[in-house]
Amino acid sequence: SQQGEEDPQALSIQEGENATMNCSYKTSINNLQWYRQNSGRGLVHLILIRSNEREKHSGRLRVTLDTSKKSSSLLITASRAADTASYFCATERNFGNEKLTFGTGTRLTIIP
Amino acid sequence: DAMVIQNPRYQVTQFGKPVTLSCSQTLNHNVMYWYQQKSSQAPKLLFHYYDKDFNNEADTPDNFQSRRPNTSFCFLDIRSPGLGDAAMYLCATSPYGGETQYFGPGTRLLVL
Numbered sequence: 001s002q003q004g005e006e007d008p009q010a011l012s013i014q015e016g017e018n019a020t021m022n023c024s025y026k027t028s029i030n031n032l033q034w035y036r037q038n039s040g041r042g043l044v045h046l047i048l049i050r051s052n053e054r055e056k057h058s059g060r061l062r063v064t065l066d067t068s069k070k071s072s073s074l075l076i077t078a079s080r081a082a083d084t085a086s087y088f089c090a091t092e093r094n095f096g097n098e099k100l101t102f103g104t105g106t107r108l109t110i111i112p
Numbered sequence: 113d114a115m116v117i118q119n120p121r122y123q124v125t126q127f128g129k130p131v132t133l134s135c136s137q138t139l140n141h142n143v144m145y146w147y148q149q150k151s152s153q154a155p156k157l158l159f160h161y162y163d164k165d166f167n168n169e170a171d172t173p174d175n176f177q178s179r180r181p182n183t184s185f186c187f188l189d190i191r192s193p194g195l196g197d198a199a200m201y202l203c204a205t206s207p208y209g210g211e212t213q214y215f216g217p218g219t220r221l222l223v224l
Binding site: 099 | 116118143145152153154155156157160162167200202204206208209210211212213214215216217218220
């Protein structure tokens with residue numbers, strides 16, 4: 001069963017604007033990850049945040065995690081046309097679980 | 113470069129005709145995963161291997177089987193493909209599970 005739901009399902013913004021996507025999950029987690037998927041391709045890992053972390057940065061990406069609300073957000077600053085893709089959150093429920101459960105995804109379109 | 117390779121990238125098969133998809137990795141990771149992804153949906157885990165230990169998801173149909181003859185290779189066998197099995201099949205690896213997963217480009221399966 002899917003652990004995460006993402007909001008919004010689709011997002012269109014102008015190039016240069018910031019994009020924010022949200023992920024909510026149901027059970028306690030060990031870590032939460034964000035992946036990007038370009039159309040018709042495999043997924044690419046973007047960032048991993050552990051349950052004891054609240055915020056993490058990687059280049060133009062900023063991820064926050066609120067375990068009390070069981071939610072995470074991914075912020076992409078200064079968006080580029082190449083950021084057009086689907087973005088998925090994924091959670092590892094228990095340490096050593098070996099599995100990730102993916103959210104429903106947000107389809108991001110950057111308008112040049 | 114270390115990577116995850118999937119062959120073929122596109123596979124067309126006939127209804128009921130067995131088909132095998134392959135995945136190889138040069139990352140020397142312990143864990144290999146197979147996901148099914150249908151259009152605009154999240155990847156759905158079918159099964160995974162931790163080394164030689166096979167872990168099947170409860171809702172994976174018996175029609176889907178897997179083999180991992182060695183660390184580098186993993187195969188997905190669909191014994192009698194139905195029209196509903198048309199999807200993108202993604203292979204992923206992880207060093208020890210629950211952490212970052214590295215995806216191949218996927219094999220798109222079409223069932224006629």
